[in-house]
Amino acid sequence: MFKIPLNLDINETPVCAVSRNSEKAKILAECSLIVWDECTMAHKKAVEAVNRTLQDIRRNDHIMGRITVLFCGDFRQTLPVITRGTRADEVNACLKCSVLWPRVQKLSLTRNMRAHLGGNPRAQEFSDALLKIGEGSFPESNGLVTLPENLCKIVPSVEKLIYSVYGDVSQITHKDNNSWLCERAILTPKNDQAAAINHSILEKVEGDE
Ligand SMILES: *[C@@H]1O[C@H](CO)[C@@H](O)[C@H](O)[C@H]1NC(C)=O
Ligand SMILES: *[C@@H]1O[C@H](CO)[C@@H](O)[C@H](O)[C@H]1NC(C)=O
Ligand SMILES: *[C@@H]1O[C@H](CO)[C@@H](O)[C@H](O)[C@H]1NC(C)=O
Secondary structure: OOOOOOOOOOOOOOOOOOOOOOOHHHHHHHEEEEEOOOOOHOOOOHHHHHHHHHHHHHOOOHHHOOOEEEOOOOOOOOOOOOOOHHHHHHHHHHHHHOOOOOOOOOOOOOOOHHHHOOOHHHHHHHHHHHHHHHHHHHEEEEOOEOOOOOOOOOOOOOOHHHHHHHHHHHHOOOOOOOHHOOOOOOOOOHHHHHHHHHHHHHHHHHOOO
């Protein structure tokens, strides 16, 4: 939407590639609320670029051109990814280190509505344990936490993981079984791990890839 430039690291005062006369600028000029989800992963300069651009498009010197921007996110989660960056680089790129941050009004959500409305006590336990890990109050040794058995199912190998999610892959007749497949997934932190697991599963499925 904002056409935020990609070279945020080298540009001190980036602006978005949205010209004043474009259709996009017209939409931005008229809008009254912008919702920016997972803002903890955004580079602070991306947010600053949007500030500059909105001020320019709306010819309005107020912060964000006087559009209300709702940022949502949890700083216990993923911070901006800085290629080959150090921890300090990541913290520095974070929205909290932006000159805009003092202007943000902070509101906290304290109840996990998903766990609450679902009425599943296990979901509440899971959510509480996850919060403790995020707060750093979960028992740890040398910076590592041991996940207890009641928090998740622990498997000793990738092959066992695949089995626990997909069962015997060679039995999958994927022609008439798409909905069954769509109900399961394996997520990994990195793309190469996903590719390796994907490859391993596809190797076992019979028929055309
Ligand atoms: C927002 O953008 C304007 C215009 O570039 C700039 O003068 C101002 O310093 C920015 N505000 C912040 C808090 O960065
Ligand atoms: C889909 O495949 C799984 C695993 O082989 C099997 O348990 C399930 O019964 C299949 N469902 C249908 C509708 O074929
Ligand atoms: C898995 O591999 C197939 C074939 O190479 C590819 O089409 C598909 O996008 C891959 N899926 C994922 C999630 O990487």
